[in-house]
Amino acid sequence: MPKTFVIRHTKENRKKCSLTPLEERADFEFFTYPQCRGQLSDLTGAILLDFDGPELSQEDCDCKGIVVLDGTWRYAKNMRQHLPGLQSCSVRRIPSGFVTAYPRKQTECLEPEAGLASIEAIYIAYTLLGWDPKGLLDSYYWKESFMIKNHFK
Secondary structure, three states: OOEEEEEEEOOOOOOOOOOHHHOOOOOEEEEEEOOOOOOOOOOOOEEEEOOOOOEOOHHHOOOOEEEEEEOOHHHHHHHHHHOHHHHHOEEEEOOOOOOOOOOOOOOOOOOOOOOOOHHHHHHHHHHHHOOOOOOOOOOOOOHHHHHHHOOOO
16 A cells, blocks of 8 residues: 655644544654655655646556645645655645535635545545545544535445
C-alpha cells in the first residue's frame, strides 16, 4: 500500500485535527511544518492534493503515495511555496461535486461546503485511486454526514 504523507502546519490544532487518530497507522507518515524543511522523504512519484492540476483519477493509482498539506488554506499555500521537495510531486485535485460535512467558519472560503477537511480529501482520494479506505473515517465525528452528502452509502 502506498503511503500518505501528511505535512501539518505547526499552528494546526491537533485536538481538533481530523487526522490525529491516523498517526499510528503504518501507511501514514506525519511531518510538522516548518520544522520538516529538509527532512521530507523523496516524494518523486507522489501526488500532491491541491486545488490546482488535473483531476485525480484511477489512472493515478500507481503513484508512490499522496501528500496532504494540513492547515488552513492560507497556511497550505505558504507551505507549498516553501517546501522545495513538493516540486517533485504530481499535482492533482479532487474532482468537483464533493462537499464537506465539517462545520466551517473560515471567511477565506467563498463556498464553505466546497472546501474539504483533510480526512475527507484523503478518503475521496483513496476511493478514486481504488485503495482501501477502511478505517480512515472511524474516528471522524462527521463521518455519517460526509458519507451521506457524498453518496458513499
